[in-house]
Structures are given as C-alpha cells and as structure tokens.
Amino acid sequence: MESIVPQLMANSIIAGGIYALVALGFNLIYGATKFFNLTHGVIAAIGGYTVFYITKKNDSLASFFNQSIGGTVFAVLIGVLCAALVGYLLDKFLYKKLRDRKASPMVFLVASLGAFTCLQAFLAILFTSQFQTLGGGAGDIVTYTIFGGIITEVQAIVIVSVVVIMLVLGIFLKKSLFGKSVEAISDDEHVAKIVGIHTEKIISIVFVIGSAIAGLAGILVGYDTGLEPTMGMGLLLKGVIASIIGGIGNVYGGVLGAFLLGFVENFGIWKISGEWKDAIAFGLLIVFLIVRPQGILKR
Amino acid sequence: MHTLQTKHLTKHFDTVKAITDLSISFEPGKITGVIGPNGSGKSTFINTLTGLTPITSGSIGVAEKVELTSIVSNDMPVYGITRTFQEVRLFEQMSVLDNILVVTTCRGWFKSIFEKHSAYHLAIAEKVLKRVGIWQFHNKLAVNLSYGQRKLLEIARVLAMSEIGKAQVIFFDEPYAGLFPEMVKLVSEIMKELRSEGKTVILVEHNMDLIRELSDKVIVLDSGTLLAEGNANHVLSRKDVVEAYLGE
Numbered sequence: 001m002e003s004i005v006p007q008l009m010a011n012s013i014i015a016g017g018i019y020a021l022v023a024l025g026f027n028l029i030y031g032a033t034k035f036f037n038l039t040h041g042v043i044a045a046i047g048g049y050t051v052f053y054i055t056k057k058n059d060s061l062a063s064f065f066n067q068s069i070g071g072t073v074f075a076v077l078i079g080v081l082c083a084a085l086v087g088y089l090l091d092k093f094l095y096k097k098l099r100d101r102k103a104s105p106m107v108f109l110v111a112s113l114g115a116f117t118c119l120q121a122f123l124a125i126l127f128t129s130q131f132q133t134l135g136g137g138a139g140d141i142v143t144y145t146i147f148g149g150i151i152t153e154v155q156a157i158v159i160v161s162v163v164v165i166m167l168v169l170g171i172f173l174k175k176s177l178f179g180k181s182v183e184a185i186s187d188d189e190h191v192a193k194i195v196g197i198h199t200e201k202i203i204s205i206v207f208v209i210g211s212a213i214a215g216l217a218g219i220l221v222g223y224d225t226g227l228e229p230t231m232g233m234g235l236l237l238k239g240v241i242a243s244i245i246g247g248i249g250n251v252y253g254g255v256l257g258a259f260l261l262g263f264v265e266n267f268g269i270w271k272i273s274g275e276w277k278d279a280i281a282f283g284l285l286i287v288f289l290i291v292r293p294q295g296i297l298k299r
Numbered sequence: 300m301h302t303l304q305t306k307h308l309t310k311h312f313d314t315v316k317a318i319t320d321l322s323i324s325f326e327p328g329k330i331t332g333v334i335g336p337n338g339s340g341k342s343t344f345i346n347t348l349t350g351l352t353p354i355t356s357g358s359i360g361v362a363e364k365v366e367l368t369s370i371v372s373n374d375m376p377v378y379g380i381t382r383t384f385q386e387v388r389l390f391e392q393m394s395v396l397d398n399i400l401v402v403t404t405c406r407g408w409f410k411s412i413f414e415k416h417s418a419y420h421l422a423i424a425e426k427v428l429k430r431v432g433i434w435q436f437h438n439k440l441a442v443n444l445s446y447g448q449r450k451l452l453e454i455a456r457v458l459a460m461s462e463i464g465k466a467q468v469i470f471f472d473e474p475y476a477g478l479f480p481e482m483v484k485l486v487s488e489i490m491k492e493l494r495s496e497g498k499t500v501i502l503v504e505h506n507m508d509l510i511r512e513l514s515d516k517v518i519v520l521d522s523g524t525l526l527a528e529g530n531a532n533h534v535l536s537r538k539d540v541v542e543a544y545l546g547e
Contacts, residue, residue, distance in 0.1 A: 178411040180401045183397075187391050194376070195456065195465075
C-alpha cells in the first residue's frame, strides 16, 4: 500500500502557500496601520471574481482573454490591479478618515467588518452565491508528481508566487528607504510625521501592495478550488492565524506561520474527519496565544 | 531666523480648561524656559504647538509669515518645528543609525522607493551620533538602549533635523530627566550651540538650576494661563511664582 505521507506533505505545502499569500498582504498592512483589516479577505474574493467576470461571465471579454495563455495572464493582472484599486479606495475613503479622527482600533475593526459585509453582499448580488470556478474541466488539469505527492499546475504557481513575493517584498522592505519609512510608521506614526515622512502616501501604497497580493491569492484559489462570495472570511481567518503564530507584522513570520498551519491542519486530519480542520487551526492559534503570543518570529 | 508666536491660544478638553488665552512669543537665538507646577498646561501647550493635540481657538504664528489656526504633525518639518518627548519616542525596532538616516533621507514617497542613503546622509548621521556620544551603538536596536542613551538618541534626531534645515524651532520636553551628570552637561552644551546657531529653543524643565543657567527668558504657566514671563532670576524670585510653583 502506498504511503499517504507524500500527498499529505504536498497538501500541507499547497494550503500553506495560499495562507501565506493572504498573510503576506495582511501582515504588511497590519505592520503599517496596526489594525485588523478584515476587508483583506473580501479583497481576495474581488480579485478572483474580477477574473471570473472577464474570462467566464462576459462573453465578449471572455473570447478575448481566453484566446491564449497571454490572455489569461493579462486577465490575472487585471484582477490583481482591481483588488489593489479596491484596497486603495477603502484606505482613501474609509480608513484615512478614521485615522484623521484618531479613531480607536475597535472603531477600525467595526468599520472594516462593515465594509467587508457590504462588499461581500455586493459580490453575491453580482455573481450569485453559487460556487464558480475559474479553471477548465477536470480533464484540462496538468499535474506533477514530486516526491510521491501530486500537485497541479495552479498549485505549483501558488508555491512559486509565495516564494517570489516573500523574497521581493522582504528585500524591498529591508533595503529601500520606503521600507524604512514603513518601519518607522509602524513604530510610531506621530514621530514619523514630525520628522517629515509622508505617512499617508506610504500607507496608501502599503494598502495597494497588500491588496494586490490578496487579489492574487483570491485568483489562485479561484483557479485551484473555485470561488464563492463568502470565501473571503475563510481565507482571512487562516491568514490572520498564520500571521499571529508566525509573528504579526513580520513578513517572513507570516509565511512561516502559514506553512506551519498548513502542515498542522493536514497532518491533524490524517486519521480523523476533515471537519476538524478549522478546529485544529484555531486550537493551534490558542496554544500560541498562551505559550508564545509574540509568534515564532518577532517583528 | 524663526520666531514662534501664539495668539490667544486656547485648548479645552470638554470642561477641562488646559490652556486659556495664551499669547506668547519665542525668539530666535534664545532659550526660553517654560516652567509651571504639574497640571499647569506645559505638556498640552507643547502638544498643541506640535500637532499632537488640535487647538480649540487662537492661532500660531510661524516666522512672522504664516498664521495657523490649526497645525498637524505633517506640517511641522515644513514650518521648521521639531521636538523631543517627556517619555522618549523612538523608532524602537530600528537600529540607532536607521533612526537618524530615516530622518535625514526622507523625502518624496516615490523617490523613497528607488533611492538609497548617500554618503552625505551617512556623514550627517555619524556626526550627530558622535556629538551625543552614542555612535558606538549605531548598529544596536533603539529598544535595547539604556534610558539615558534613548534620551540622547532623541536629541541626535533633533540635531539631524537641524542639519538638514528642518528644525528652526526646537521644543525640549524635560530632556534632563533621568540623565547622569555628564549627560546633563552634554545636553546643556548642545542647547547652547543651538542657541548660538540662531535656533529658537524652548525648554520645558523642572530643574530650576538648569533653567537659571540656560534660559534667556522664562515663562511660567499656572492652570493653563500665563502667570509670569521675563528674565529668569527676576521671574523666579517673584512671590506669586514661588507660591504657584513651590506651593509656598
């Protein structure tokens, strides 16, 4: 009998990859603004549904974008840009107003929950609550076997995307003046202002970058498993758990936490029902909150 | 040369009158000591002038050119105003060197994506960190410095702002608290240097010996109003000041 372990490992890495993409953007925004941006989850869904609209729902656009692989890449790019735009607009018209009024973190949380609910409802109205998929039929799926585990082409793209984005983002934040400014804002926004750092512009860019990454996560989930308007909350919660156990505000910590979560979840349900997956994830979170609340890596 | 003036400056927190109708002028090339008992409104006064707390009414005049009825933190470098804090505020998770470099090199957000620190900026950082005597810790995280070193790093940040021309008016909020005698001497020397460079220096301090030694003018606040202003020795010998400040 073949061992199930290679496939469990592959599943763990794939799940970790998706959570890592969400955690990367979430951590970046949290690092600069210090609030739990719940809209991050629905922005991922917006990225996915944008690609769904231009490649599946709208026939005239679909005929253009589905012509070649280049068209698909272009569609993904539009989805990512659309998610980035929504993130930018949310910051400009909601979160910036709250920052100007020196709103408490609780106000930010409630406001982002409200925006999340509105945008999720908007997606359900536009696209119905029915499950949709971005990919082709089961026969079109390209798979690879690595160390005995099977992964699809989309799942391989997820892994490559996580590695590339993590390295580019990590180096950019560490080496650039922009990254230093983000770090300064994260440490003390008021002092950052009085020494001349353009805090509002930098926070806007952080929202754009973080939301773009969330959008990519939503698109890849759409190609891998499918889309539904409520997918944002599930993605967000896993991304938040990954961020907390990895070290909130730390780009590398979020990725580390995501893969740990992926492994614990998938190996946790080896011998028991898959229904336990979320319970295991939140159990891991609780253990970390008690034993190591600062996460694996400090900011 | 920068002056700073307040005209009928008032700050009320609901029913609490923190500052009422303060009209004060700070002159360049002078150190103005601001004293007053606890709760007299000193911190609120600084916070309103540095954008931390919005003004209820009145105005702030900067360099006899700009009349502001509100000031936000982002505007402070534009008007050449900077400050230190009673409770030191640093970029804790950054190195000592980066705490200064992020000040000297910050400019347009777009340029910040592509630009790096130049030798010029590094030279400024090295100069100010050596001036306050903490260059040897430049690779250490700010959070790991001792209390005195943290105070000195905050003063180095002010000096860096001054070097790049973004600090003409400087508020020092109890800079001597918790410092060793040799550090006190160093900070006093720095303040005198800033005065000789024509900066407008405002010193909030409880140590009367230091106020006498450094201040060209002293302002006494009591219950958010101006109780007295003038020459240090003269003001500090006034009976009403002694009564208000020392409770005698």
